[in-house]
Amino acid sequence: MKVEKWITSKEKFALLSKGSGKLKDFTFQNIDFTTEKIDWSNFIICSTTLLGCKLKEEDEIHLLRKGALILPDYNELPFNPYREHLYTWQELEAISTNEKSLDLNIYEHFYETRYSPSINDSLWQRIHDHAIDTSLRHLLTPLRNGDYKKKIVGFMGGHGTLRTDPYYTKTAFTAKAISEYGYFVASGGGPGIMEATNLGAYFSGRSDKELQKAIEMLSIAPHFTDEGFMEISKEVIQLFPEGQESLAIPTWFYGHEPSNVFASHIAKYFSNSIREDTLLAICLHGIIYAPGSAGTTQEIFMDAAQNHYGTFGYVSPMVFLGKERYEMNTMLFPVLKQLAKGKAYQKMLFLTDDPEQAIQFIEKNPPKKIK
Incomplete structure (x- = not known):
């Protein structure tokens, strides 16, 4: 039986204390040990890490002498770099004592030095993003073969797409349908096509009429x-409570764009490059591209590079929802077809205007392991 080596509560530590006493490769996070009477000499300390834990002075000295890595509690930061869970929109929208939301407070703190952060600022941001990485893995449950327990399908497209745009509606209904097929839907977490994605997944299991009503609102x-x-x-x-789960992966780098409220899990990063690469990497069961601009084009070629070189051990479907955009206006699809010639992902490229065809292509083309 695999032992969980990420300990985030006193209760889990108490169970651990009854075991062998070996703390090799264990990480303890956000635990207040100052109220506990613990004889740390009973434990074997080896590659043991304590993140943001509170310790008695004598215990901290003992653990440091034994070789433990201790990263201190954070001070005067609007965010917890050692957080244990992904965000929810309710947490991000919660109003602080200065009458601003948590999301806005973090963005303003980040914005001051985002182009030239101090060593400490960049360190705290990286630790925070590492915590998001960890929480994201726990949500998706990696398997030994490199896939995930959740079958993840991503959607990309324009952040400025209006809620009145036909592709907003088309994306929402596509995301709803593919979620009902059992896929776990992911987006970049912002407005436009990203919001339409999480909105559609939220309405999975409800009637199409209800989703249409939401779009009209x-x-x-x-x-x-x-x-x-x-x-x-x-x-x-409020009108349609208790929607289905989906994932959003936004960034404070584009903090002027609000994170949409229709995702149940929000993996928000400081680093936009890590955020984009992560979103593309986890969508092993495919990505559906609605019309977008430069950002979407960048993501298309990042995804193509991952497929071209089998970066994560798989090739995955790339579905383009919009013939006019991707075949006539930009020629992106023909370019990719030429680029993929002779490669394993050549047959994973698909262009359509029909959401049902897009879903069926993903159904019939699961990710292929690179040998």
Whole structure:
């Protein structure tokens, strides 16, 4: 039986204390040990790490002498770099004592030095993003073969796509349907096509009429800069509570864009490059590309590079939802077909205007392991 070596509560530590006493490769996180009477000399300390834990002075000295790595509690930061879980929109939108949301407070703190952070600022940000990595793995449950227990399908497309745009509706209904097929839907977590993705997954299992009603409500404030954009989103949540799960992976680098409220799990990063690479890497069961601009084009070629070189041990479907955009206006699909010639992912490329065809292509083309 595999022993969990990430300990985040006193209860788990108490169970551990009854065992062999070997703490090799164990990590303890956010635990207040100051109220506990612990004889640390009873434990074998080896590659043992304590993140943000509170310790009595004598215990800290003992553990340091035994070779433990201790990273101190954080001070004067609007975020917890040692967090144990992914975010929820409720947590990010919660109002702090300064009458600003947690999300806004973190963004403003980050924005001050995002181009030239101090050594300490960049260290705290990296530790935070490492914690997000860990929480994301726990959510998705990696398997030994390199896949995940959850079958993840991602959606990419324009962040500025209006809620009144036909592709917003088409994306939402595609995400709803593919979620109902048993896939776990992921997006970049922002507005536009990203919001449509998480909205559709949220309405998985509900009627199409209810999703259409939600889109009509949201259309009152079509763009994320419009007054009432977030408020109407929350009204949809209130009218249709208890939606299905999905994943959003946004970044504070684009903090002026609000994280959408329709994702149940939000893996928000400081590093945009890590965020983008992670989102593409986990979507082993495919990515559906709705029309987008430069950012979407970048993601297409990042995804193609992962497929071209089998970076993560698999080739995965790349489905393009929009013939006019990807075949006529930009020629991106023909370019990719030429690039993939003779490669394993050549047959994983598909262009359509029909959401049902997009879903069926993903169903018939599971990720292929590179030998």
